[in-house]
Amino acid sequence: MRVLVLGAGAIGGYFGGRLLEAGVAEEVAFLVRPGRKAQLDRDGLVIESPAGDFRHRPVRALLAGEAGRGWDMVLLTCKAYDLDDAIEALHPAVGEGTAVLPLLNGISHLERLEAAFGPGRVLGGLTKVATLLTPEGTVRQFAPPQLIEFGELDGRMSPRVLAFQAAFAGTVVQAEAAPDALRRMWEKLVIFGTVATATVLMRGNLGEVAAASGGAAWIERLLRRNAAIAAAHGHPARAEVVEGLYLPYLRGTPHATSSMSRDLEAGRRIEADHVLGFLLEAARRAGVPDELHEAAYIHAKAYEARRDAGRLPGA
DSSP: EEEEOOOSSSHHHHHHHHHHHHHOOOEEEEOOOHHHHHHHHHOOEEEETTOOOOESOOEEOOOTTTOOOOOEEEOOOGGGGGHHHHHHHHHOOTTTEEEEOOSSSSTHHHHHHHHHOOOGBBBBEEEEEEEEEESSSSSEEEEEEEEEEETTTTTTOOOOHHHHHHHHSSOOOOEETTTTTTHHHHHHHHHHHHHHHHHHHHTTTTTHHHTTTTHHHHHHHHHHHHHHOOOTTTOOOOOOIIIIIIHHHHOTTTTTHHHHHHHHHHTTTOIIIIIIIHHHHHHHTTTOOOOHHHHHHHHHHHHHHHHTTTOOOOO
16 A cells, blocks of 8 residues: 655654554655655654654655655645645645545535545545644654544445555554544544634633633533534434543543644634634534634634734734
């Protein structure tokens, strides 16, 4: 199996690196920008992780236009606001037998990718891993788990998803080819959307929000509304996940925040439309009360306007 990873950052670098570590794939290459290519050419791919450090050198790092055809799997690991540029960069590399596996937050990118590459080429997928890319180019994982789930959108257990699962055999990654990938993506959106909405709107971590009078109940109300949105769109989150995993997580991890909140605090671009805007429109279509989602979305768009105008503190 030949695997092309678009991006070698926190997600692409981590899972692409673990594929290199396994040594099973025929080839693993990274389609990156010039600055990241320079880092990879100089230092190789470096992962620091409680599950095991890893360094691979040399790395095949490609620039736009250099990939060519013949890839079996493309891992798409960009941020949603870079999706149009990613699609343009990938067009020369996606051939008749290529599967495109996006590992983005949210749901709405699936429609855009199917329009660009054809519905038969796009898989559903998600990750559960806490990583970041340091300024020096190291992929750093904070804590377990290191999970990737993926599958055909029509539920078939096809040879290509089974082969990709097998490519991770022997690594620390828990890779699962799933017959219900789309439901799992919605299920992740329930918790990701809850944490993102809460921490972006309130500008604090879960513990700081919960410590305010009524804060803990407000977070749980938001979770249940997101679960109701998913159910109304035909993808109900499992009760054992909502009650047995998500609620204990919200109550028991006071320092937790969201990647969107971290980006906002750092003055970076955020996925306001792709996550918060999508949830707002999904709530309205489902007839779920939307005032919490509306407030978060307006807050995020106002931040984007200030950022674009150069009016953030310290700008």
